[in-house]
Amino acid sequence: MKSKTALLAAVLLAGTSSFATAETLRWARAGDSLTLDPHAQNEGPTSALAHQIMEPLVMRDMTGQIVPALATEWAPSEEDQNVWFFKLREGVTFHDGAAFDSEDVVFSFNRAMSPDSDYKELLASVKEVRAKGKYGFEIVTNGPNPIMPSNLTNLFVIDKDWAEANNAVKVQDFEGGEDTYAARNANGTGPYKLVSREPDAKTVLTINENYWGKDEFPMEVTDIIYTPIQNAATRVAALLSGEVDFIQDVPVQDLQRVASTDGLKVITAPQNRVIFFGMNQGDADLTKDNVEGKNPFADKRVRQAMNMAINRDAIKQVVMRGQSIPAGVAMPPFVNGWTETLDKVPANDIAKAKAMMAEAGYADGFSIQLDCPNDRYINDEAICQAAVGMLAQIGIDVRLDAKPKAQHFPLINNLETDFYMLGWGVPTYDSEYIFNFLAHTKGEKYGSWNGTRYSNPDLDSQIVRLASETNLEERNLMIANIWSTVQDDVLYLPIHHQVLNWGMANKVETIVAPDDAAKFKYFTLN
């Protein structure tokens, strides 16, 4: 009898403890991942969701350090300085049970270098990739590339056989509006498995019981329900009412309210992201302006005048309520190449700006359309609206067209906007990443996010040379040179560096990742 009771108690205990370990985290942020195809869109929230399901060779942990993921060790090859060698993790399986080996890595890298991939800039210096045995992998570059591992932190590996079986060898053409199996389904090696996904509504993930790092990481969150909530007030209301446990973007006006609510907390940290405006300065004429036969943005004086007309301090004080760092350069302070001098905010001088507009022949101004996202960056639409007022003061009549990022980003990629807002996070923490995507002439391998039509062959060749410069001192000098050209030409109008505000229930324990990618395997719960 006694033993029976003990048994019953043990069963009951076991039952409750298994219930206690099932911890669901309800997660919300303004926008959804754009696609599950890991190589189709190089975009923050898209990679952030992908990181739960898929893994790169190396990744950044919540502090920004590069740590092992699917590779356990990596180093430049001793025989050939143009080769990086990666030792792959053994015994890893994909969510569908297939084994992971070097074949999958080679496949994924070749996929990421294909024309439709949005990651090809990161691998622009790569000549070829090859397997070296079942658990060895080599990247051969055109010249020695000292910072190769930091280019790979968002380069996810998918199963070759799965991709072939599901017609997903080719990368989804996101800008062309293509929909594929890989855009809606995922088979990775990551800590969480995809249970269901309704784009822009709800994505459900559950723990991968066979994850290689199950004992290495806390993994206290077992189920994740991700619901994008675009409206700021609704998102805060969801957190206040306990409908969600964690939101990644507490609106600046509600920080106080959330922080002072029992059971909730806000943690804040500067983000590795800069917000700026881009202008079509390369085309002979613009389609969305009222100037016939010429392009007002092509005149550097107009761009300088605009740079002076934007009052970044006012945006910080009023729109951001102090939660931003005004910027003078399109590069976050985390990045190699950043200096205080570069980031000095241009003086807000309307009189001088007006004089420059007149000098350029636009004393009466002109009108132009500004394209702006409304669910991507903190207060993105309000910043654009503020810019409308500031540019009006120097005679530029700006029509604002704000729309969700899923419609906004293709405008930039397809060169269909003349004046746009963009934010840029730098996962490699190095200027080369910014140059490759934003400053190099838009082409096959480079410049996929350069919507400015800016083309400077001399600058392009300097950018390409960066990848193979092994002397770090020399390389930093080259970076400084490129920045001075970019700044002189007023390639972009920087606005500010974002500050992250993560709001969460008290039971959630984490630090703020500077790349705004919450990796839930690191989260603990109490």
Next chain:
Amino acid sequence: MTAIAQAWQSDFMWSFRRSPVAVVSFIVVMILVFGAVFAPLIAPYNPFDPATLNLMNGFSKPMQPNAFTGETFWLGTDDQGRDVFSTILYGMRISLFVGFCAVLFAMVLGVTLGLIAGYSGGLVGTIIMRVADVQLTFPAILVAMLIFGIAKGFTPVHLRDQMAVWVLILAIGLSDWVQFARVVRGATLVEKKKEYVQAAHLNGRKAAGIMLRHILPNVVGPVLVIATISLALAIIAEATLSFLGVGAPPTQPSLGTLIRIGQGFLFSGEWWILFFPAVTLLALALSVNLLGDWLRDVLNPRLR
């Protein structure tokens, strides 16, 4: 007796004077319409001119000087430093303009189709009324959103802001004609059988002439009542569309857009950005609606 005095003594005015609700509603509507029409003269600022905005004035509390600029605004400012009072006046212009034009459009369309359906009957009448029935099964706001989306797709991008108001009118008007058509058809069916219509017919008048000169004047009473009630609904429909972000652009806000902007600051204590536009919308829609109710009672022969 002068004409005015004669009108004052009429049954219509007598019942108006006897109804305090009607008098108060009428006064409120007149004040609001006056404010909207003469907004450029009354409003201290022009909120639609972005060059006059000073962002540093943003989030000023009502009747209190701004912390940065020291300027004071009666009803405070919104997140862009726009004077809320001026913005309400200008926003109401858009709301009222869209409301009036949409109802006018719906009325012309609905009355025409209703007359045709009622007078000619047959296949044409059946088709018109079945289309109306199908449209009635969808909520009006859904129909308006659908039409708005399609029309926006056809508008050239650089004209979208200018066209937004006209697209709104089209969308709301098209979603609202059914009420008119149904009532007019019913009344026409009754009138058609009466002797004066048959007499006109025997005299050789054409169908269009009979519909316009003989039947229309006799069905105009109910149409007026529906028009008044529809006006309130159209104003609310415009506000709803703008609130959902598919109506008037944020740089030229209507009342609904203002409420959408203000709604983002509900939790942070900046209540005035939402409160004043919302109260204005409430006052406008409620008084127009009450006027419509009163009109219906007066014109309803069964209640006399």
